Amino acid sequence: QVTLRESGPARVSGTETLTLTCTVSGVSLATSEVSVSWIRQPPGKALEWLARIDWDDDRAYAARLQTGASGLHISKDTSRNQVVLRMTNLDPMDTGTYFCAQMIYGHHAYELWGQGTLVTVSS
Amino acid sequence: SVLTQPRSLSGSPGQSVTISCTGSATDVGRSSYVSWYQQHPGKVPKLILFDTYKRPSGVSHRFSGSKSGNTASLTISGLQAEDEADYFCSSYAGRNDVVFGGGTKLTVL
Numbered sequence: 001q002v003t004l005r006e007s008g009p010a011r012v013s014g015t016e017t018l019t020l021t022c023t024v025s026g027v028s029l030a031t032s033e034v035s036v037s038w039i040r041q042p043p044g045k046a047l048e049w050l051a052r053i054d055w056d057d058d059r060a061y062a063a064r065l066q067t068g069a070s071g072l073h074i075s076k077d078t079s080r081n082q083v084v085l086r087m088t089n090l091d092p093m094d095t096g097t098y099f100c101a102q103m104i105y106g107h108h109a110y111e112l113w114g115q116g117t118l119v120t121v122s123s
Numbered sequence: 124s125v126l127t128q129p130r131s132l133s134g135s136p137g138q139s140v141t142i143s144c145t146g147s148a149t150d151v152g153r154s155s156y157v158s159w160y161q162q163h164p165g166k167v168p169k170l171i172l173f174d175t176y177k178r179p180s181g182v183s184h185r186f187s188g189s190k191s192g193n194t195a196s197l198t199i200s201g202l203q204a205e206d207e208a209d210y211f212c213s214s215y216a217g218r219n220d221v222v223f224g225g226g227t228k229l230t231v232l
Contacts, residue, residue: 045225046211046223046224046225047168047211047213047223047226048223049213049220049222049223052219052221060220062220062221063218063220064125099167099168104173107156107158107173107174108156108158108213108221109156109170109174110158110160110168111173113167113168114167115167116167
């Protein structure tokens with residue numbers, strides 16, 4: 001059974017770097033076609049896809065965030081079976097619940113989700 | 124949000140409701156990778172449809188999907204009280220990007 005669990009700070013300031021960790025159990029991140037994404041949801045608002053990393057280290061980022069001031073970086077540590085998301089240039093609008101989710105590879109759909117971690121960004 | 128959904132819809136038990144998700148030629152219009160998620164308050168999103176109309180194992184046959192042009196649709200038939208939730212669509216938008224809709228709050232009267 002595959003499970004995902006997010007962890008990270010509950011509160012950060014805009015000058016800090018937000019580091020979120022997704023610990024995956026039940027499947028190795030090095031297994032072919034395993035792909036994990038980060039998706040966030042501001043309170044009471046819509047989901048927003050942020051980034052994805054595949055088993056072969058291929059990465060993708062939301063186009064809208066690449067053109068703005070957001071500094072987004074996704075990586076993985078296969079030895080710890082963790083996916084890490086780092087965000088810089090934070091704004092209070094980055095406040096929300098951050099989910100990691102496993103993609104049905106090649107279908108851009110997310111069937112397995114972590115419980116999410118709520119992050120509040122202060123200015 | 125990139126994809127447009129009605130903010131709210133309502134229906135009575137037993138009825139059918141259809142939620143639309145309108146995008147553009149660069150996302151919904153060109154992709155069969157449209158997904159739908161159901162989210163109850165305070166809960167994690169649940170995938171109910173992918174590839175426009177496919178249901179993951181365990182998802183009720185009351186949920187069905189379709190697409191025409193730049194608009195995808197989710198139809199829930201035989202509406203039940205437990206269907207009251209927020210529904211989000213998503214679509215592959217090319218260049219490894221995924222976009223979501225603004226969400227629809229479904230109320231079962």
